Amino acid sequence: MDIIILSIAIIYMIFLYIIGYWSYKRSLKAPNFILEYFTASRELGGLVLALTTATAYLSAGSFIGGPGVAYRLGFGWVLLAMTQLPTMWLVLGVIGKKIAIVARKIKAVTLIDILRERYDNSKLVTAIGSLSILIFMIAAMTAQAIGGATLYEALTGLSYEIGLTLFFLTVIIYTTIGGYRAVAYTDLLQGAIMIIGSAFIVIFPIVSAGGLENIARKLSETNVGYVTPYGVGGGLNPSWVASFFVLVGIGVIALPYVSVKALTYKNTKALHDAIIIGTITSALMLLFMHLAGVLAAYYLPGLPRGDLAIPQLAIKTIPSVIAGLVLAAALSAILTTVDSQLILATSAIIKDLYLNYVGPSASERSTKILSFITTLIIGILTLVFSYRPPDLLVWLNLYAIGGLESAFLVPLTLGLFWRRGNRYGAITSMIAGLASYITLYRLYGPNMYNLHPVVYSILISLITYLIVSLLTPRPSEKVIQKFF
């Protein structure tokens, strides 16, 4: 495509490398490497915390896939997207403060550290937890990479493979050398691009159509479903749509690459600011992007795939420099999710598995080298998978979000707020939640009797946790003292 857009893409990547290098220099001065590499020494302020949390959560799904469905179904799907308004206040506000206090007491670096400590050093909780994180993160990153490469192809005109390699190597390198600090600060920059880009992609098309009402009325003449909450075809059932308050609302508390952010902020003022900033910025981005999907239905009816709606709308209705910014925003949505997932996958291997089981007394130097190598290898492995995604990963990705929620939501939140919960409850509820989610989703798909299957599997996990905990001994006094 055009040279201007290509240069924007290059400048943008150079900035990411600079932040990666700056973070690396900072890490040399940090007193504790593990704490620096996985939590930026718990130094994040409110704005950085807000944007790294919001952008880790918002992904290709919010910037490409979701708007693509809104393109087909209209305002009813934007309504569904707005079940995510409370998501940031739930993730940061409900568990954020307690987790941060606990983390400092027990020197936790990962959520698995917290679960392990809470459940009396249960090896099984650690193993199930860290392995499911690792497996689901690789699957989720592969899916994001594929989305990113398709977009890069549209953005620069380079081939799928070249686009994929260029943009994915960028994330791998800045995350490898800069660790979590690079993740957080590149997220800040990219979050700003996402906010601006998502505003432009609604402003330009609305202004050139002479106002939103023109667009809405014209669409309702084509098909009245575009303007109803039931969507084109009338298939958006209210209770099914509302069940997304679980999948993309309260359930997000249990997505480790999002909620781990609560271990990384510096003081409660930062948390308080982030609750407000994160909620407002993510709500606006979600509203804008999904609304843009509806606008694309007006401008570009009959696209072969919904995924093309956002890139095509940008190219067709926005001057090319600004269109480049919009596409960079979508790419940023992907990179900011992948970097958080990548550093989390490394922490699962290094902190949760290696340091616990293999080398508890490993030296700082060898841990450091091993951390770099691990991030690099997971990143490159994901890149290789993305050229020709193995069926298993595609299959696993279907279950990644709901599966992690079904496994972690109950043991994490009840572990923090219910003192009677114990390790037996935790282990059984994790297995029951994950197994029931995969089974129900396979049997029913995303709609099981007008609710998303994640609602049932979290309920099963909850009942299992309560019953098994009450039937088995209380957690030790040591645990109670740390956690309550």
Add this chain to the structure above:
Amino acid sequence: MSIGDPRYKIARNEAIVLLILFVAYILWWYAFAYGLGSRNPSEYSYILGFPDWFFYSCVLSIIVFSAILFIIVKYYFKEVPLD
């Protein structure tokens, strides 16, 4: 029985308040979307270009709930030392 860390009680109460706000938002969102939105679409009016049900459910709600959230966090949430 341990005495308990007073900061945990603060964290728990704040969590409860935000869960109540979550439920309030669900009710608001649902009532406007399916209450207003179930009328015959020819009766919809348009506010700032949005179908009326959508405006109340998904646009006005951002302003209203951000404002409530702001007030809760500024006046109810307590700053505590983390260490």
